[in-house]
Amino acid sequence: MMEKNVNVNIPAIPQEKFQFVQREERIHDERLKTKSISYFGDAWIRFRSNKSAVVAFSLILVLLLFAIIVPEVSDYTVSFRDGYYKTVLPRNPLFKNAGFWDGGQRSKQSEAGYQYLRSIGQESGVPAIMKEYDSFVDATGATFHNLRVDTYAQVGYTYQNLSAAEYQALMDYQDANNVQIIYPLSATQNKNFVRGNDGANFWYKLQDETQGSTGAPVLDENGDFIPNYLTSDDPQKAGYTSRMRIAGDGENGVWYTYAQKNQTGYKVRVNYAEYFYYKNGFTPGFLFGSNQHGQDIFTCLAVGARLSFLLAISVASINFIIGAVYGSVEGYYGGAVDMIMERISDVLADVPFMVVATLFQLHLADKVGVVPSLLFAFVLTGWVGTAARVRTQFYRFKGHEYVLAARTLGASDRRLIFKHIFPNSLGTIVTSAVMTIPGVIFSESMLSYLHIINLDASSLTSIGTMLSNGQGYLSTYPHIIMFPAIFIAILEISFNLFGNGLRDALNPSLRGADN
Amino acid sequence: MTKYIIKRILLMFLTLFIITTMCFVLIKLLPLPAVREMGRDINLVLAKREKMGYNRPIMVQYFLYVKNILVDWDWGVGEQLYEGLGIWDIMMQKLPYTVTVNLYSILLSIPLGIGLGIYAALKKNKWQDALISTLVMVFISVPSYVYAFLVQYFLCFKLGWFPLQAASLSQAGSLFSTKMFVSMIPAVLSLSFGVIAGFTRYTRAELSEVLTGDYMLLARTKGLTKAQAISRHALRNAMVVILPMIMGEFIGILGGSLIIENIFGIPGIGNLYINSINVRDYNFFMALTIFYTLIGLVSGIVIDVSYGLIDPRIRMGSKK
Numbered sequence: 001m002m003e004k005n006v007n008v009n010i011p012a013i014p015q016e017k018f019q020f021v022q023r024e025e026r027i028h029d030e031r032l033k034t035k036s037i038s039y040f041g042d043a044w045i046r047f048r049s050n051k052s053a054v055v056a057f058s059l060i061l062v063l064l065l066f067a068i069i070v071p072e073v074s075d076y077t078v079s080f081r082d083g084y085y086k087t088v089l090p091r092n093p094l095f096k097n098a099g100f101w102d103g104g105q106r107s108k109q110s111e112a113g114y115q116y117l118r119s120i121g122q123e124s125g126v127p128a129i130m131k132e133y134d135s136f137v138d139a140t141g142a143t144f145h146n147l148r149v150d151t152y153a154q155v156g157y158t159y160q161n162l163s164a165a166e167y168q169a170l171m172d173y174q175d176a177n178n179v180q181i182i183y184p185l186s187a188t189q190n191k192n193f194v195r196g197n198d199g200a201n202f203w204y205k206l207q208d209e210t211q212g213s214t215g216a217p218v219l220d221e222n223g224d225f226i227p228n229y230l231t232s233d234d235p236q237k238a239g240y241t242s243r244m245r246i247a248g249d250g251e252n253g254v255w256y257t258y259a260q261k262n263q264t265g266y267k268v269r270v271n272y273a274e275y276f277y278y279k280n281g282f283t284p285g286f287l288f289g290s291n292q293h294g295q296d297i298f299t300c301l302a303v304g305a306r307l308s309f310l311l312a313i314s315v316a317s318i319n320f321i322i323g324a325v326y327g328s329v330e331g332y333y334g335g336a337v338d339m340i341m342e343r344i345s346d347v348l349a350d351v352p353f354m355v356v357a358t359l360f361q362l363h364l365a366d367k368v369g370v371v372p373s374l375l376f377a378f379v380l381t382g383w384v385g386t387a388a389r390v391r392t393q394f395y396r397f398k399g400h401e402y403v404l405a406a407r408t409l410g411a412s413d414r415r416l417i418f419k420h421i422f423p424n425s426l427g428t429i430v431t432s433a434v435m436t437i438p439g440v441i442f443s444e445s446m447l448s449y450l451h452i453i454n455l456d457a458s459s460l461t462s463i464g465t466m467l468s469n470g471q472g473y474l475s476t477y478p479h480i481i482m483f484p485a486i487f488i489a490i491l492e493i494s495f496n497l498f499g500n501g502l503r504d505a506l507n508p509s510l511r512g513a514d515n
Numbered sequence: 516m517t518k519y520i521i522k523r524i525l526l527m528f529l530t531l532f533i534i535t536t537m538c539f540v541l542i543k544l545l546p547l548p549a550v551r552e553m554g555r556d557i558n559l560v561l562a563k564r565e566k567m568g569y570n571r572p573i574m575v576q577y578f579l580y581v582k583n584i585l586v587d588w589d590w591g592v593g594e595q596l597y598e599g600l601g602i603w604d605i606m607m608q609k610l611p612y613t614v615t616v617n618l619y620s621i622l623l624s625i626p627l628g629i630g631l632g633i634y635a636a637l638k639k640n641k642w643q644d645a646l647i648s649t650l651v652m653v654f655i656s657v658p659s660y661v662y663a664f665l666v667q668y669f670l671c672f673k674l675g676w677f678p679l680q681a682a683s684l685s686q687a688g689s690l691f692s693t694k695m696f697v698s699m700i701p702a703v704l705s706l707s708f709g710v711i712a713g714f715t716r717y718t719r720a721e722l723s724e725v726l727t728g729d730y731m732l733l734a735r736t737k738g739l740t741k742a743q744a745i746s747r748h749a750l751r752n753a754m755v756v757i758l759p760m761i762m763g764e765f766i767g768i769l770g771g772s773l774i775i776e777n778i779f780g781i782p783g784i785g786n787l788y789i790n791s792i793n794v795r796d797y798n799f800f801m802a803l804t805i806f807y808t809l810i811g812l813v814s815g816i817v818i819d820v821s822y823g824l825i826d827p828r829i830r831m832g833s834k835k
Contacts, residue, residue, distance in 0.1 A: 347533050350815070352807040354773065358792050358800070359541050442658050446774050449660065450789050467660065471778070474664060475672045475679075485661045493656040500652075 043427070046505040053501020056494040063491055067309055070302035075282045078303050078461050082284070082294035084158055084197065084272055087477045088151040090289040090297075103285075104130045104148045112216035114145040116195050119204050119217065119225050120156040123183070124271050128153040152284055157183060157200040158272045163265040164239075170268075171242035173278055180244045181274045184229040184256035185267075200269055204228055230257040238266060289479045291469050295461075297483050304463040305487065307371065312440040315378040320433040322379070323386025327425075328417050330387065331394020338391075349384040356380055357447055370453055371460070378440055386432050393425030427506030434502050438495040445488055463488050520820055527812045531805070538804050539580065543573045548595060548795045567591075580801075595796040596787075602802045606784065610769070611690055612681075613776065613783030617768035619696075619703045624710035625761055631711070632718020633750070639723050647715060654712035663705040663778045670701060677701050680780035702779040706772055710764070717760060721753040728752075755826045759818040766814035770807060 037045070047053060071077075091103030109117065114129075121127035131148035138144060162170065174181055186202050188209045193199040195215045204225035205218040217225055231254045238259040249256045259266045276284050288297035330341045357377040364373035397403065398421055406420050441463075447453045448464030455465055463484045470481030547569065564570070568579050583589040590602040597605050635647040671677045682698040689695065725731070726749050734744040769784075776785035784803070791799035 347530050350530050350808060350812055351534050351537075352804070352811060354788070355538060355804045355807065359538065362545055362795075363541065438656065445658070446660070450773060450777060452789070452792055467664075471664075474668055478668055481664055485664055489657045489661050492658060493653055496652065496656040 039427075043505040047501055050501040050504060052497050053504075056497035056501065059490065059494040060498060063305060063487075063494070064309060067302050067305035071299060071306060074296070074299040074302070075280070076286075076296035076299040077459070078295065078300055079459050080295060080299075082276070082290070084155045084294070085152065085276070085284050085286070085290055086294045087292055087473065087480070088155075088284075088286055088290050089477075090287060090479055090483075091152065091285050092287055093285060099131075102130070103150055103152050103289075105151050106133075107147055107149050109145050109147055109149075110214070111143040111145070112214040113195070114143075114147065115217045115219075115225075116201065116215040117147070117149060117154060120154060120201055122225060123203050124153070124156065124273070126150075126153045126273065128156065152273065155272050156196065157203070157269055158197045158275070159200045159267055160270050160275065161262070161265060161267050167239070167259065167266040167268065170270075170278065171240070174242045174244045178244070179274055180246060181270050181278060182240070182242065182244070182258050182268050183246060183271055184249070184258055185260060185269050187228045187230045197272075202228070230260075231255060232257050288483045289477075291466070291480045292473060292477075293469070297466070297480065300461045300466055301463070301484055301487055304461050304466055304484065305491070307460055307462050308441045308444060308488075308491070311371065311375060311378070311444055312437040314375060315382055315440045316433045316436050318375075318379050319383040319386050319436060320429060323383035323432075324390055324422070324425075324429060326383065327387035327390025328394060328422055331391035332398060332413070332417050332421065334395075334398075345384045345387055348381045351381060353377070353381060353443065354447075354452075357443075358452055361453055365453075370455055370458065374444065374447070374453055378443070382436060382440075385436075386429050389428045389432055390422075390425045393428060394421055397421045397424050431499065431503040431506055434495070435499040438492045438499070441488065441491060441495070516820075516823060519823070520816075523816050523819065527816060531808060531812060534808050535805055536577065539577050539801060540573055542797050542801055543576060545795075545797070547797075590802045591798040593796055594798055595794040596790055596799055602798055605787070605799075606802065606806070609782060609784050609787050612781050613771035613785060614768055615690055615695075616681075616699050616702050616776075616781055616783065617706065617771050619699060620706040620710065621761075621764050621768060623703060624707045625714060625764070627707075628711040628714025629718045629757065632715040633722060635715065635719040636722035636726060637745070639726075644719075648719070651712045651716050651719075654708050655716065657708075659705055659709050659772065660774050660778060662708050663701075663775055666701045666705050667778070670704075681782075683782065699779075699781070702775050702781055705775050705778075714757070714760070718753065718757055721756045722749060725749045725752045755822070758825050759821045762821045763814045763818045766810060766817055770810045 089103050089105050090101055092101045095101040114135075117128040121129060128150050129147050130150050133146040133148070135143055135145040170181060173179075183203070186199065188199060188202055188206060193202065193211065193213055193215065196202055202213075202215060205228040206213055207216045207218055208214075220226055227248065233253060233255065235250065235255040237255065237257045238261050240258040242258075246256070259268045261267075273284060286296050286298065288301065290296055291300075326341065326345070330338045357374065360373045360377040360380075361370070364376065367373075368376075403416060403420055406416055411420070444453075444462060445464035445467065448455060448462040449468045450464075451468065453462075455462055466484040467481055470477070470484070473480050547564075568576050580591070583591070588603065590606075592598075593600050593602060593605065631647055635644045638644045667679060671679045677700050678698045680698070681702060682695050686694065726745075728749075731744060731749060734748050735741070739747070771783055771785045773785040773789060775781070776783045777789060780786075784806070787799065788803045788807075790796075791803060
């Protein structure tokens with residue numbers, strides 16, 4: 001309510017006190033002092049504050065680097081197989097005396113087994129027994145030893161059949177590098193002993209030399225082994241011209257025999273660790289151990305991870321593109337176009353993935369290869385989800401005023417779709433593309449685990465193949481299955497955390513929607 | 516609602532028909548596995564194939580295939596697997612294993628998952644919630660076969676509580692004997708971790724959203740205790756989303772898990788499917804393809820329809 005006749009006593013202000021605020025200057029808004037933040041810049045700030053997502057992202061980068069770098073620098077390849085270093089345990093040279101990760105395995109050995117392992121150490125100078133815990137006598141009077149056995153050194157010696165040229169080369173190498181690789185043949189030439197690479201490790205006198213001998217030694221009065229090498233009076237028997245000879249050779253004019261001539265060349269007895277170095281140029285050492293084929297698990301894992309990453313990233317990006325285009329067209333035009341396209345994608349979405357993958361493998365694997373046909377299978381139905389998301393976004397935004405305004409101004413359909421409406425759905429589909437990655441990795445490993453995709457013929461491997469390799473050795477050599485299983489678990493957790501972080505960052509309104 | 520259901524079912528059959536046709540044609544385009552000679556007369560096999568119409572045009576074969584199923588319920592016989600035995604009989608033999616294992620699994624998972632979810636939602640933003648959410652994240656992400664290996668190694672091998680492989684019917688006597696049950700526990704556990712985590716996550720998300728609703732405040736204001744308000748108002752509303760999920764799980768028990776069946780040697784449908792692929796028995800493969808497609812389609816319908824039945828606010832069949 002206004003009062004009438006208000007006599008406000010305003011003191012008279014002299015005119016000279018008034019002045020113009022501005023006269024020459026033009027009025028304008030103050031410039032923004034801060035830098036404007038783009039959508040992705042904003043998302044990045046939100047993403048950074050999410051600790052678990054950042055950790056997950058760094059882990060993914062580490063695993064990605066592992067997958068890229070390791071196969072390039074590793075001594076081993078997937079096709080590398082070694083028949084003697086099978087199922088050896090993980091060994092890291094840095095952990096030599098740590099008591100773990102040193103290639104050692106705790107095992108209970110009978111007396112004969114204990115002597116057998118001891119003899120390998122004595123002959124080669126590399127002890128096969130890392131630690132003796134204790135020994136006990138059981139009810140039947142048999143002695144048992146609890147030992148930590150070096151799974152590498154216990155390989156010991158093997159027989160190799162070499163051609164004349166290979167034999168000569170090996171002897172030259174011995175002389176040039178001053179190493180003893182060829183050792184004298186054992187006098188017991190029986191095969192199929194219970195232990196020791198066809199008896200190659202029995203350089204000492206046995207109590208029982210028949211087949212099936214346990215390797216129990218005859219010991220001298222000091223408890224030492226009695227050498228039982230094949231001997232002759234000819235120091236260069238079977239063409240052994242190398243100057244490398246083991247201690248005790250040539251005493252009393254009796255010379256050890258280092259080789260035996262057979263139809264194809266020479267049979268020699270070699271120290272396998274040294275022979276391995278001679279053949280391959282590096283010392284045997286498997287960071288994650290080796291599997292039952294003698295493959296290096298570390299390298300296989302990196303190659304398998306490479307396949308997983310490659311497949312997952314290609315599938316995610318292809319699905320992103322197809323889904324975006326398909327969903328845009330559906331959502332923008334609507335009506336009959338939408339209905340027909342929806343039905344098509346409905347049908348595709350309802351085909352079980354296993355069936356698609358199997359049919360593609362059966363039809364295409366021989367023509368375009370295993371991996372491309374797997375990629376096709378993933379792409380055939382994978383984009384449906386992305387398309388549905390884009391379509392929903394289009395339905396939400398296509399009626400907005402700014403779109404009508406743009407249309408009135410004469411913008412073409414294409415411009416409306418890609419310039420005006422599509423960017424609204426970008427956050428959703430980037431998230432959904434990233435979220436498909438763990439699923440692809442899982443499906444791929446499952447398919448190869450079940451042998452529906454078969455990579456045996458190629459120089460590739462996959463995590464699923466490694467898992468199925470290890471399945472039969474779960475109780476005896478759990479390391480074969482453990483490393484790929486841990487790897488895929490970390491990978492899946494990281495991608496899920498990363499995806500969640502990305503979703504929260506790109507779609508702030510959905511923050512924590514299903515978490 | 517009835518109209519909507521009928522429409523969905525008709526549409527389902529159309530989809531099923533399209534998928535079946537595509538798969539049938541694609542399978543028939545594959546070269547037939549060579550006739551194994553050992554102990555069999557080649558001419559006999561070839562004659563059988565001729566009689567079954569293998570040499571006629573694919574569309575004629577397809578017509579015969581559909582006709583046999585619809586008229587005589589004849590799904591064909593095994594060629595490489597279970598030679599000469601009816602496919603339907605074999606599938607019905609295998610199905611109980613899959614259903615039993617999965618039934619145990621969801622009977623374990625649903626109460627546990629929902630219980631944990633409710634607990635986490637009530638303790639929102641406290642350490643219990645953080646712990647459960649972290650575990651849920653881990654258990655949802657880690658593939659089921661990793662649990663299978665862990666269970667197999669620690670519980671079956673190291674501790675020796677359970678056998679490494681599921682018992683066969685002849686060993687256990689009956690599908691519901693104690694021995695069978697014990698031998699199935701490892702598989703049930705491996706299957707359950709992921710499902711429990713899934714239910715926990717959804718229950719927590721739904722319930723914590725519902726708990727912030729105005730009507731919850733009203734319920735408390737009018738004098739209900741917290742427990743009353745939660746059980747009568749919050750949980751009921753949260754169930755709108757969770758119940759359809761449970762329905763979906765129940766349909767899904769028919770399908771089972773290929774990889775878990777494989778690891779634990781459960782002679783179920785999943786194992787049959789893998790075997791049929793590995794030995795190229797296309798009759799089994801075709802029948803199982805239809806089976807799996809149908810399960811997927813039916814569970815989709817059941818989930819959608821149950822939304823409408825549970826929550827009258829969700830009108831079905833209305834224009835989107």
